[in-house]
Amino acid sequence: MRPDDLPEVRELQPFKSMKEENLAELMHAAFLQNFPAQVQLITEGDRADFLFVVIEGCVELYAKSNGREAVLAMVRPIGSFILAAVLKDAVNLMSARTTEKTRILMIPAQNIRAAFEKDDAFARAIVIELAGYFRAVVKEYKNLRLRTAVERLANWLLKYHKDQGQAGEVKLPYDKRTLASILGMTPENLSRAFGTLKPYGVSVNGGKVKLEDVEALEVLAKPNVLIDDRTT
Amino acid sequence: MRPDDLPEVRELQPFKSMKEENLAELMHAAFLQNFPAQVQLITEGDRADFLFVVIEGCVELYAKSNGREAVLAMVRPIGSFILAAVLKDAVNLMSARTTEKTRILMIPAQNIRAAFEKDDAFARAIVIELAGYFRAVVKEYKNLRLRTAVERLANWLLKYHKDQGQAGEVKLPYDKRTLASILGMTPENLSRAFGTLKPYGVSVNGGKVKLEDVEALEVLAKPNVLIDDRTT
DNA sequence: TTCCATGATTGATAATAATCAAGTGCGGCT
C-alpha cells in the first residue's frame, strides 16, 4: 500500500508531519482490511500488534471484568486506537469490535515504533496526539465521578446538539443500548433518564431526540468546558 | 538552579534522556519552592504555566463540578503533574493542593515546550511518559465503571499490601476521608465497606489495616492486571 | 489533666442505579 492510496490518512495529524520516505515505508508495511459488523478486532490482555486506523465505519472499544462489560469509547473515521499500547509495546487495556461494516488500516506495531525512533517530527506529533487522548480520558473520568446518570445524558445531548448544528434535534449515532453503556448506565436507566428530561423539553422518537428548551436543559446539565469541550 | 542541585530529578525519566546542555538550560529556568500544607497550587481552568515536580511531600489532584468534588490522584516524590496541559499549552483539567509540607520544582511551561522542540530524546521520553499516564487513567476509569465500592477498596488494599511487602498489614498513606474520595465513595461508605470486608479477614485500627485472609479477599476482589497492575 | 476540634463511625433515611420480569411496538420477512 502507498501513501496516496489513502489520502485521508495522509491528512491525519501524526502522519501529516512525517517525512515523505518514512510515511511511504510505513504505508508499505500497512494494509487495508474490510470487516463486517460485530468482528472482534482486539482483545484486552493481548499484545498490541497493530495500530488501527478507522477509515470507514465504526469501532467500539470496551472492557470487561467480573461479569460486567463497559463501552469505553467509539472510534469513527478518521480515528486511531491503541496508540499508547503500541508505543509502549504493551498489552491492550481494551477490546475492540466493529459495530458495522468497517474499513480499517492496520499498521504493524513494530513499524510504528521504528518510525517513531527514526522520524523526529512524527515523534513530536504523537506527543500532542497522546496528550489529547489523555485529556479526553480525564474528562470522561470526571464526567463519571462528578455527575449523575441524568446529568451525563443531558450533557451528552447538548454536546451532540452542538455538533449537529443546533437544529433543535439530535440524531442518535448508535442504538440506545450502546449509548447507555457509553454513558455508564443500563438501557433501562437510559429510558428513564429520557423520561426525567421530558419536563426540560426533551422528547424521543426512535433515533431522533427533539430538544425544545435548550436553556432549561442547560440549567439542569450545567455543562462544563473542562468536561464537555473536546477542544480545550 | 543547576542540574546537580537536584540529583533525583536528573534520574527522572524524561530528564534523564535530555542532552546535558538542554537540561542545564531547563533547570536554570526552574525553581524550587517550599509550600506548607493545604496550599492551592493550581486551579482547574487556569492556563498551565508550570510543570510541577514533587520532590518531597504530597500533592492532591482534584476537580469540582456542580457542588461535587472528587480527588483524582495523589502525586508523591518523584512525580510530575499537568504534563499534558503544559505540552498542549492548554488549561488545567484538575486543581492541585498540597496535603502536607511539600517541596516542589516548578519549571516554566514555555521552557518545557522549548526543550521539547529542541531535544529529540526528551520528546521521545515524554511520549513514553504520557502513554503511561494515559494507560493509568484508563485503568482508573475501568476501575470505576466495572467495580462496586467494596470491590474497589478490596483491590486497593491488595495493591498496597503488595507495595508494602505483603506483611499482612497495610498502612494507609492518607487519611480515610481522602482515601474515600480516591476510591470514589463517601467517607461513611468507606467505613461501611471496611465493615463488609471484615468477614474476609480485614480489620482496621486507625491508619493500619490488618489482612488476615488474603486468599479470601482476592476471591472477593478478583484483581485484574489490566486494572490494578501499574506496570502492564 | 480537661476540653475542644476534628476525623471516624454508626444509624436512619433518601436518592440513585441495577436487576428482573412483563409488556409494547416497529421493521423485516414470508
Added chain:
DNA sequence: AGCCGCACTTGATTATTATCAATCATGGAA
C-alpha cells in the same frame, strides 16, 4: 397481511450509594 424477532420501554423490586444526624474516639492545646 400476519407473524416473528428484537430493541426498547415500563413497572416492581432490590442493591448500592449518598445524605443527614448523632455519637464516638483521639490527639493536641490550654
